[in-house]
Amino acid sequence: MASTLHSFASPADLAGSLAEKVADTLSAAISARGTASIAVSGGSTPKAFFQVLSTRDIAWDKVTITLVDERFVPADNARSNHMLVDANLLQNKAKSARFVPLYQPAASVEEAARLATEKSAEIGIPFDVVILGMGGDGHTASFFPGGSNLATALDASTPRGVITMEAEGAGEPRLTFTFSSLQDAALLVLHIEGEGKKDVLAKAEGSGDEADMPIRAILRRATSPVEIYWAP
Numbered sequence: 001m002a003s004t005l006h007s008f009a010s011p012a013d014l015a016g017s018l019a020e021k022v023a024d025t026l027s028a029a030i031s032a033r034g035t036a037s038i039a040v041s042g043g044s045t046p047k048a049f050f051q052v053l054s055t056r057d058i059a060w061d062k063v064t065i066t067l068v069d070e071r072f073v074p075a076d077n078a079r080s081n082h083m084l085v086d087a088n089l090l091q092n093k094a095k096s097a098r099f100v101p102l103y104q105p106a107a108s109v110e111e112a113a114r115l116a117t118e119k120s121a122e123i124g125i126p127f128d129v130v131i132l133g134m135g136g137d138g139h140t141a142s143f144f145p146g147g148s149n150l151a152t153a154l155d156a157s158t159p160r161g162v163i164t165m166e167a168e169g170a171g172e173p174r175l176t177f178t179f180s181s182l183q184d185a186a187l188l189v190l191h192i193e194g195e196g197k198k199d200v201l202a203k204a205e206g207s208g209d210e211a212d213m214p215i216r217a218i219l220r221r222a223t224s225p226v227e228i229y230w231a232p
């Protein structure tokens with residue numbers, strides 16, 4: 001599917017524009033169905049965007065927020081994506097939104113993935129908004145090069161849900177929605193910042209295997225247009 005690059009002069013300009021686009025999309029879904037859903041990424045990039053989005057005046061009590069992926073750590077661990085969302089998005093007006101975590105205490109990461117699949121099934125299909133990030137290795141969500149379940153994660157025929165992923169570059173074991181869960185969002189966004197990430201994107205947009213740069217699966221096969229938001 002096609003992608004569109006939206007470039008901004010600064011991360012602050014990007015955060016304001018993306019927050020407005022997301023708020024409009026969520027509000028339209030609420031007007032149409034009475035509810036809305038958004039799956040966001042963690043890492044370091046989205047913090048400013050989360051802070052601006054949290055101040056937007058929409059019916060947050062009708063919005064369900066979840067994560068596209070999570071490290072297999074509790075929410076009080078500094079590596080937790082839940083912690084990042086809690087501290088920066090579930091604040092201000094967005095405090096009244098419902099949050100569905102991917103991590104929960106379980107005997108194994110596989111059991112945690114099963115529980116997360118069960119819990120997230122209530123959110124509804126497709127997501128209204130998905131915000132993806134991208135690592136310097138071309139991973140997105142927790143689709144890491146060399147990942148233990150990468151082929152399954154990227155296979156369009158894999159049922160929607162949360163699966164596990166382990167990879168050299170991932171640190172802890174991961175919980176990640178599958179490609180099939182994310183790729184048909186009403187608004188599908190790739191949010192990256194910095195010159196380095198722009199170079200990674202250019203490489204990903206070139207030829208090569210999806211397994212080497214898994215973001216290629218989204219760029220090449222997502223059903224929804226990919227809106228790329230970039231600032232230096």
Ligand SMILES: O=C1O[C@H](COP(=O)(O)O)[C@@H](O)[C@H](O)[C@H]1O
Binds near residue numbers: 040042043071135136
């Ligand atoms: O580990 C992760 O990395 C990616 C990219 O993070 P960034 O800090 O380079 O923006 C992130 O999208 C993903 O959610 C996270 O688990």
